[in-house]
Each structure stands twice: as C-alpha cells, then as structure tokens.
Amino acid sequence: MLILYNRRRLGISLFKDSMEDSELSTKKTLPEDKLRGTDDLPTEKPLGVAYIIGRLDRSLNRHIRHALSPLGLTVGQYTALSVVDIRGQQSNAQLAERTMVSPQAANELIKVMEKNAWIERKPDPTHKRIIQISLTEAGKDILAEGDKVIAELERRMLAELSVDESLALKNQLRSLVRMLAEL
Numbered sequence: 087m088l089i090l091y092n093r094r095r096l097g098i099s100l101f102k103d104s105m106e107d108s109e110l111s112t113k114k115t116l117p118e119d120k121l122r123g124t125d126d127l128p129t130e131k132p133l134g135v136a137y138i139i140g141r142l143d144r145s146l147n148r149h150i151r152h153a154l155s156p157l158g159l160t161v162g163q164y165t166a167l168s169v170v171d172i173r174g175q176q177s178n179a180q181l182a183e184r185t186m187v188s189p190q191a192a193n194e195l196i197k198v199m200e201k202n203a204w205i206e207r208k209p210d211p212t213h214k215r216i217i218q219i220s221l222t223e224a225g226k227d228i229l230a231e232g233d234k235v236i237a238e239l240e241r242r243m244l245a246e247l248s249v250d251e252s253l254a255l256k257n258q259l260r261s262l263v264r265m266l267a268e269l
Contacts, residue, residue, distance in 0.1 A: 139262075146243070153235040158202075159228060162187065164236070166195050167204060167221065167229040175218040177210070204228055 127133065150161055159167075162185065169184045170176055176184070182192035196219060199205045204225035210216040221229070244252045 149239055149243075150236065153239050154232055157228060157231050157235065159232050162191070162195050163199055163204075164229070164232045166192070166199065167225055167232070170205065170219055170221050171226070171229055175220045177216050177218060181219060199225070202228075 147161065150164075154161060154164055165185045166181055169181060173180075173184065178192055178196060179189060181196070182189045185192060185195070187195070196205065196207070200207060202224070203222055205219050206222050207217045207219055210218050244255075247255065
C-alpha cells in the first residue's frame with residue numbers, strides 16, 4: 087500500500103512505478119552488484135527500517151481512508167480506479183492482480199463501482215468470456231477528486247522535504263520495492 091498513493095504527485099506515477107517494479111523480476115537471489123553498500127550494515131540486529139516503513143504504511147493508510155471517506159471512496163476503490171486510469175481497460179483478473187487483492191475481493195469492488203456508475207463492463211471483442219472494465223466520466227470525476235485529497239495529504243506528509251529530497255525518497259522507496267521483488 088505504501089507506494090500506491092497519488093499517481094500524479096511529483097510528476098511521475100508512484101503507483102504506476104510500483105506496479106511495474108513488481109512485474110520486473112521473479113529472481114530468488116540478489117546479484118552481488120545489487121548488494122552495494124550493505125557490507126557495513128549490522129548483521130546481528132536490524133536497523134529498524136522495516137518497522138518504520140510498517141508504521142508509515144499503517145499511518146498513511148489510516149490518513150488515506152480518512153481523506154477519501156467524505157468522497158464515498160474506499161482505499162480499494164481508489165486503487166482500482168487508479169489502475170484502470172493508468173493501465174486502460176482491465177479484465178477482472180488483471181484488476182485483482184494489479185490492486186493486490188483476491189479475485190473475490192476485486193469482484194466486490196467492481197460490483198460497488200459499477201453500481202456507483204464509476205466503471206462500465208463490456209465483453210472483450212476478441213474473447214467473449216473476458217469482461218473488460220473501463221472508467222466512466224463519473225469514475226474519472228471521482229478519481230480526480232480523490233487525487234486532489236491524496237495530493238494534499240502527500241504534500242503535508244512531505245512538507246519538511248525539498249522537492250529534490252521528495253524525489254530522492256520516491257526513488258529510494260522504488261528501489262526497496264524492486265529489491266524485495268528480487269528476493
């Protein structure tokens with residue numbers, strides 16, 4: 087959840103980048119050149135980075151839920167709308183995979199979003215058993231509203247960092263996602 091928030095902040099999509107990073111590698115071991123700078127890290131006791139990121143994830147998720155709630159949006163719905171906006175039409179299975187939820191959970195998201203007229207489902211022209219999901223104008227509108235509140239939340243969260251520091255942090259977080267995908 088940490089990397090998915092506000093697709094347009096700082097000019098490059100954090101969410102899109104995290105989706106691409108998760109699809110980059112299926113390696114089980116890290117190549118030696120990827121271990122640069124780790125020789126001086128303690129091996130007996132962790133630095134606490136994982137704990138801090140976990141706390142950040144919980145806190146950020148709570149703030150995002152609170153920010154999206156007045157719009158009638160859940161974090162899952164915002165994520166799904168963002169995926170469809172970034173990736174274009176998606177099947178149910180693709181949406182489940184890219185929103186990191188089970189197919190059953192994605193189905194429930196889709197039902198609610200279709201009821202709210204945020205998405206529409208149409209048969210795939212090349213494979214009639216596959217249903218493609220796309221955003222409606224109402225879906226684009228609610229996503230734009232969600233983007234605004236998440237951009238404000240992110241702006242406040244990064245207030246003590248310069249733009250360069252914010253971009254460096256984003257790149258470092260992307261590197262962590264990529265490194266974990268390679269483990």
